[in-house]
Amino acid sequence: MIAFNARSTWTIYKREVMRALRTAMQSILGPVLTTVLYFVVFGAAIGSKMDSGMAGVNYGAFIVPGLLLLTLLSESTSNGSFGIYMPRFTGAIYELLSAPVGVAETLIGFVGAAATKSLILAAIILTTATFFVDYTVAHPFYALGFILLVSASFSLFGFILGIWADSFEKLGIVPVLFIVPLTFLGGTFYSIDLLPEPWRSVAMANPVVYLVNGLRWCFYGSSDFPIGLSLGMTLGFLALCISFIAWIFRTGWRLRA
Amino acid sequence: MELSPVSRITRSMEPILEISGLTKTYAGGFTALQGVDLTINKGEIFALLGPNGAGKTTLIGAVCGLVRPSSGTIRAFGEDMTHGWRALRARIGLVPQELATDMFETVLHSVNYSRGLFGLAPDAARIEEILRALSLWDKRKSQIRALSGGMKRRVLIAKALAHEPDLLFLDEPTAGVDVELRRDMWAQIAQLRDRGTTIILTTHYIEEAEEMADRVGIIQAGSIRMVEDTRSLMKRLGRTEAHIGLPVPLPAIPAALADYNLTLADDGLELVYRGGDGSGGGKAQVAQLTKDLVANGIDYTAIDIRESSLEDIFVDLLEGAAA
Ligand SMILES: Nc1ncnc2c1ncn2[C@@H]1O[C@H](COP(=O)(O)OP(=O)(O)O)[C@@H](O)[C@H]1O
Ligand SMILES: [Mg+2]
Numbered sequence: 001m002i003a004f005n006a007r008s009t010w011t012i013y014k015r016e017v018m019r020a021l022r023t024a025m026q027s028i029l030g031p032v033l034t035t036v037l038y039f040v041v042f043g044a045a046i047g048s049k050m051d052s053g054m055a056g057v058n059y060g061a062f063i064v065p066g067l068l069l070l071t072l073l074s075e076s077t078s079n080g081s082f083g084i085y086m087p088r089f090t091g092a093i094y095e096l097l098s099a100p101v102g103v104a105e106t107l108i109g110f111v112g113a114a115a116t117k118s119l120i121l122a123a124i125i126l127t128t129a130t131f132f133v134d135y136t137v138a139h140p141f142y143a144l145g146f147i148l149l150v151s152a153s154f155s156l157f158g159f160i161l162g163i164w165a166d167s168f169e170k171l172g173i174v175p176v177l178f179i180v181p182l183t184f185l186g187g188t189f190y191s192i193d194l195l196p197e198p199w200r201s202v203a204m205a206n207p208v209v210y211l212v213n214g215l216r217w218c219f220y221g222s223s224d225f226p227i228g229l230s231l232g233m234t235l236g237f238l239a240l241c242i243s244f245i246a247w248i249f250r251t252g253w254r255l256r257a
Numbered sequence: 258m259e260l261s262p263v264s265r266i267t268r269s270m271e272p273i274l275e276i277s278g279l280t281k282t283y284a285g286g287f288t289a290l291q292g293v294d295l296t297i298n299k300g301e302i303f304a305l306l307g308p309n310g311a312g313k314t315t316l317i318g319a320v321c322g323l324v325r326p327s328s329g330t331i332r333a334f335g336e337d338m339t340h341g342w343r344a345l346r347a348r349i350g351l352v353p354q355e356l357a358t359d360m361f362e363t364v365l366h367s368v369n370y371s372r373g374l375f376g377l378a379p380d381a382a383r384i385e386e387i388l389r390a391l392s393l394w395d396k397r398k399s400q401i402r403a404l405s406g407g408m409k410r411r412v413l414i415a416k417a418l419a420h421e422p423d424l425l426f427l428d429e430p431t432a433g434v435d436v437e438l439r440r441d442m443w444a445q446i447a448q449l450r451d452r453g454t455t456i457i458l459t460t461h462y463i464e465e466a467e468e469m470a471d472r473v474g475i476i477q478a479g480s481i482r483m484v485e486d487t488r489s490l491m492k493r494l495g496r497t498e499a500h501i502g503l504p505v506p507l508p509a510i511p512a513a514l515a516d517y518n519l520t521l522a523d524d525g526l527e528l529v530y531r532g533g534d535g536s537g538g539g540k541a542q543v544a545q546l547t548k549d550l551v552a553n554g555i556d557y558t559a560i561d562i563r564e565s566s567l568e569d570i571f572v573d574l575l576e577g578a579a580a
Contacts, residue, residue: 003343005376007373007377007378008373008374008376011370011374012374014373015366022361086359087359090357090358090359091353091355092357092358094321095371095374096374097321097323098323098346099346099375100344100347100375101374256322256323256324257283257284257323
């Protein structure tokens with residue numbers, strides 16, 4: 001008996017990536033444009049008027065990791081969720097459920113495609129950012145690894161969301177209601193050291209704070225927390241998502257009647 | 258359908274699917290299948306016949322992995338599905354009742370995807386053959402949403418055939434397909450069987466089962482009521498009915514005709530014969546009856562003979578079950 005169907009996995013992955021390219025205008029151009037607007041307004045315009053930088057870099061450069069993360073989190077979540085929600089919604093999921101594929105093939109196929117899309121986005125955003133702000137990347141390999149980890153984790157989170165949601169409303173509400181506010185409040189535009197107590201302690205309960213700081217460390221070699229803590233939090237979240245999805249496939253929750 | 262010739266696999270009694278004690282109670286508490294036992298033989302066309310809500314789609318879903326059985330066992334190709342599902346599912350194809358697929362994809366992409374999803378290497382020649390056989394080759398570059406309903410259904414059939422399954426489920430393949438196309442589809446299904454694919458189809462149309470199935474199973478309220486050879490079922494339950502119009506009213510059925518199963522209309526102007534076994538015995542008896550009528554000096558102006566269909570049998574059975 002085959003335990004893993006590599007060809008099926010590749011087929012799912014390829015199709016999901018192609019589906020993304022089919023809607024490239026919406027799925028790539030949109031987020032890139034939004035992020036560029038942030039760079040123009042906060043980095044180039046406002047940032048240039050601010051004298052003191054945070055993390056020892058100018059403000060425009062300081063916000064690059066946070067803005068990148070803002071896009072990565074919301075895009076990974078929505079890509080991950082749409083990929084699996086659409087076939088559930090149209091009924092086309094019958095084919096996947098009747099195919100010789102299990103949780104591993106499905107996850108690597110769908111989540112891998114969503115994460116790939118996020119990586120493409122990240123590359124475009126970082127390239128575009130060089131036109132507006134001067135920034136450096138202190139630890140490029142850590143940065144790549146961290147971006148990969150975050151993209152995969154939140155694509156997985158999106159996948160769970162896409163299985164949980166039973167309406168387009170629910171599908172759209174989670175990124176808007178949770179991801180975006182948590183990212184904004186998670187130190188995208190500021191160092192949480194600037195916050196007075198008790199707000200600093202409250203902010204530390206926000207998991208996104210650790211992600212933003214982790215990526216900031218990769219860029220500038222310093223952040224509000226040690227990198228180990230950021231990595232630990234991200235890996236913990238990844239493990240949590242994977243266990244939950246394994247449970248979904250074992251019980252058939254919202255997939256099999 | 259112009260599929261390449263493959264030696265006709267004769268029907269055997271070798272089981273390809275063995276379902277026993279299959280029960281499904283949905284989350285809401287509704288029991289859609291109650292202890293279904295069913296064996297499908299290799300190479301046959303089996304028609305699962307039953308009214309809406311009888312549990313046909315649920316039964317198919319349980320075999321194909323869309324529905325989790327509450328209890329019972331399903332064995333396919335001699336192996337238990339719960340253990341060998343990965344290898345077994347690769348040999349099973351499903352054409353669902355609903356036209357559900359990514360409508361923005363092109364026909365060719367969609368069918369190639371199905372083949373890869375089931376773990377098979379791309380095979381352009383095989384896919385072309387399938388698409389040509391289903392008259393979809395010219396439409397291979399069209400988005401599925403641009404096709405007619407009948408073509409969309411054929412795309413789903415092509416998708417299910419893309420991985421060359423040995424066992425194919427067709428859930429109401431001709432629902433909503435007009436009469437002409439329905440005949441085409443029957444021919445296509447028959448050719449699949451000729452290539453050695455075992456076919457299980459569900460249908461509302463009794464004519465469909467009668468026309469093409471080797472065996473018929475009747476399901477109602479989640480239970481299989483009966484499984485029988487289509488021909489022997491017709492023979493056992495088939496009836497010939499003859500309506501004989503008379504120019505002058507008869508006061509009563511003449512004693513000389515007492516051996517026939519006859520009834521006389523209230524106005525005395527029509528004799529009705531019911532009998533036979535669906536295999537021609539009834540017609541022979543009607544022929545004899547006409548001679549006896551003449552011999553007894555009873556004239557007639559019209560004879561209307563009809564064979565009752567599986568439909569009538571089905572209605573009788575269900576009425577009997579309800580009573
Ligand atoms: N997911 C579901 N949850 C609850 N009940 C269902 C579900 N799917 C089907 N049913 C019920 O189970 C019964 C059998 O349905 P189905 O198998 O679709 O019948 P058929 O295909 O013979 O028309 C119906 O009464 C239907 O309402
Ligand atoms: Mg049905």
